[in-house]
Amino acid sequence: MSTTSRILASPALLALLFACGTEPERSVSAIQADRFASAEWSEPVNLGPLVNSSALDGNAGLSPDGLTLYFVSARLGGLGNNDIWVSHRQCAACDWEAAVNLGAPINSDAVEGAPTVSEDGRMLFFFSSRPGGFGSADVYVSHRMSTGADGDTWGDPVNLGPDVNTAGTENGAYYVREGGEPNAVLYFNRTPTGANLEIYRVSLTNDGEPLGPAVIVPELNSPAGDQKVAVRADGHELLLSTNRDGGFGNFDIWAFTRQGIHDPWSAPTHLDAPINTPDIDSQPSLSRDGRTLIFTSNRPGGYGAQDLWMSTRRPSPQ
Numbered sequence: 001m002s003t004t005s006r007i008l009a010s011p012a013l014l015a016l017l018f019a020c021g022t023e024p025e026r027s028v029s030a031i032q033a034d035r036f037a038s039a040e041w042s043e044p045v046n047l048g049p050l051v052n053s054s055a056l057d058g059n060a061g062l063s064p065d066g067l068t069l070y071f072v073s074a075r076l077g078g079l080g081n082n083d084i085w086v087s088h089r090q091c092a093a094c095d096w097e098a099a100v101n102l103g104a105p106i107n108s109d110a111v112e113g114a115p116t117v118s119e120d121g122r123m124l125f126f127f128s129s130r131p132g133g134f135g136s137a138d139v140y141v142s143h144r145m146s147t148g149a150d151g152d153t154w155g156d157p158v159n160l161g162p163d164v165n166t167a168g169t170e171n172g173a174y175y176v177r178e179g180g181e182p183n184a185v186l187y188f189n190r191t192p193t194g195a196n197l198e199i200y201r202v203s204l205t206n207d208g209e210p211l212g213p214a215v216i217v218p219e220l221n222s223p224a225g226d227q228k229v230a231v232r233a234d235g236h237e238l239l240l241s242t243n244r245d246g247g248f249g250n251f252d253i254w255a256f257t258r259q260g261i262h263d264p265w266s267a268p269t270h271l272d273a274p275i276n277t278p279d280i281d282s283q284p285s286l287s288r289d290g291r292t293l294i295f296t297s298n299r300p301g302g303y304g305a306q307d308l309w310m311s312t313r314r315p316s317p318q
Contacts, residue, residue, distance in 0.1 A: 036237065036290060038316045043274045044309040046301060047294075050098045051087050054304040058296030059228070060285045061116040061174075066092055066292060070102075070115035070124070071308060077101060080109035084126060086151070105156045106142060114228065116175040118184065119288070123208045124154060125186060127171035138165040139173050139188055141208040160186075163210035164202055168192040172228040174285075175204075178235030179261040183211060187229045190214070197225050199240070219265045220256065227251065228283045232290040235261035239271075239293070241282040246270055251282040253295060275311060291315075 046052065051069070059072040069087045078085075078101050087099040101107065110130040117124055122144050129137045140157035147153070164170060164186070172189035183203045191197045198221045202214035220226060224244035231238045238256040247254075253275055256265040275281060279299045286293055291312055298306045 035315045036313060039313040041271070041275050041293060041311040041313050044295075044297070044311045046303070047087075047096055047308045047310055049303055051096045052303040052307040056082070056305040057308050058306050059113050059115070059172075059283050060294045060296070060308055061114070062285055062287050062292070062294065063117050064119050064121055064288055066287045068117075069096060069294070069308075070117065071099075072113045072115070073099070074305075079104065079107045081111040081129075082113050083107040084112050084115045100151075102154070106154050111137065114171055114173045114188075116173050116186075116285075118175055118208070119177050119233070123175070125173045125175050125208070126157075127173060127188075128157065133159055134162065134165040135167045135169055137169045137171050139170045139186070143208070158208075160202075160208075160210055163213045164188070166190065166192065172283075174229050174231060176231040176233060176235070178231065178233070181235070181261065185231075187217070187231065188214070189227065196223065197227065199226055199229060217265070225251075230284040230286040230293075232286055233288040234290070237286075237290065238265055239284040239286065240268065241284060241295070242268075244268075248276050248281075249278045251280045252276040253281055253284050280306065 053073060053075040055073060055075040057071060057073045061070045067089050071085055072082050073085050074082050084102045084106055085099040086102055087096045089096050108130045110128055112126055112128045115124060115126045124142045127137050127139050139160045142154040142157045145153045145155050169191040170188055174187045175184060177184040185201050186204055187201045189197050190200050199217045200214040201217055203211040205211060220240060222244045224242055227241040229238055229240045236257060240254050241251050242254060243251050247270060253271050254268040255271055256268050258265050277299045279297060281295060281297045283296045284293055293311045294308055296306045297309050
């Protein structure tokens, strides 16, 4: 994998919408797109030794309520290679609890990574290099069978098939229902044989099945390594980790915006400090409300090869 190799209406307004047709819709979109325009990310905080380890920890995904954190770790106690682990917290201001391995059937003796959960919590998407796929790594979905005091029980992973997976490598999945659209979208990385890593997307049914072949997102890609994306649930902001020119010297996190959810993404903006450093700052994951960012970094102050860090922000005053 590329990361390891380099080492988230008021009545008045309704009346205005009906009176002015589609024009106010663009105005509302502009407000949504800009609601974090002047917001600054806080100084990142390490998630601590109950989440991070002396090994590589990264590639996180938050549950819809922000109280469950799925992530990837190469620590001891797994089934082999990189496994998916989970940590919980009791409230948004509470500390994360000790991480536990998700076990089989999610994990195997192959590589698993990039866990991302549907907005209703029923589906877990991830990539795996387990046997039986189309290429060296494929994207899978597992459906939640039950939930209880001991956590969730996940069903056998299902390969997303040839509309997503190829003879190359697919990984870096990120699930989002952009702006309340009827169909969700899965962004992911694809590395065609002999080519660079590129960002694709595919629309999904409510059961997690592709609605057609995945398509490339050209405005997100560059000649460099464009890695994992995270998209705000309203569909107006996207974060991308990449080692393209203009960064601080390694993988950095960049931001893209758009006015409407069917518009192309803007030119990228480098997030700068305190999110980015001269070290690796990568694999962003956003909370549904866009206020919390979790990413992996090997900056000083960590516990191992790469750690998970968290930063928060508040929406700009309207």
